[in-house]
Amino acid sequence: MKPLELVIERIILGSRWLLVAFYLGLAISLAIYAVAFMAKLFKVGANIFAYSxxxxxxxxxxxxxxxxxASLVVMVMIAGYENFVSRFDVNDGELAWLGKLDAGSLKIKVASSIVAISSIHLLQVFLNAQQYDNWKIAVLTGIHLSFVVSALLLGFLDNMMGGKNKT
Incomplete structure (x- = not known):
């Protein structure tokens, strides 16, 4: 029974390399998104004197x-690969700028990024409030508040769990 158990464990552990396809797909989507960003930037530059x-x-x-x-995508790619596939083989300190991105802190950073993205979207809605009915603004505000509450709860839980692990 032990040889079968070893084979199963090797298959399960080896399957983590399937995640590489997802991270490479995210890298490709990031390149596509960069092209879209440059198109937006060009449009802003072309209308610099026309825009109010x-x-x-x-x-x-x-x-x-x-x-x-884009930063959120990079964070997920790097932390996901580092946490679930393999450690990066880099020189000492080369990834020091990245900080600690274990699974717990990744959840907090992703939630914080989602709140920031939602905040910007909601600000855009508020600045164009005349184009939205009150119900849609209320719904978008409620969704944003649910993101904020979720991020706060994740932070609280992470802090609570961190306190237990340190003692």
């Missing part, structure tokens, strides 16, 4: 939103 102040603020918020989404 409000339109320019909305355009800049769109660019900030895109940067946050």
């Amino acid at each position: 102040e409000g339109e320019m603020i909305l355009a800049m918020l769109g660019l900030i939103d895109a940067a946050l989404v």
Whole structure:
């Protein structure tokens, strides 16, 4: 029975390499998103004198939103690969800028990024409030608040679990 158990364990552990296809797909999608970002940036640049102040603020918020989404994708790729597939073989300190991204802290950072992205989207809605009915604004605000509460609860739970692990 032990040889069968070893084979099963090797298959299960080896299956983590299937995740690489997802991370490579995210890298490709990030490159595609970078092209879309550059198109948005070009559009903003081409209309620099045509946009009103409000339109320019909305355009800049769109660019900030895109940067946050791209950062979220990079964070998930790097932390996911590092935590679930294999450690990066790099020189000492080369990834020191990355900080600690274990599964717990990744959840907190992802939740924080989602709140930031949602905040920017909601700000865009508020700046264009005349284009939305009150019900849609209320629903979007409720969704944003659910993201905020979720992030706070994740932070609280992570802090609570961290306190137990340190003692």
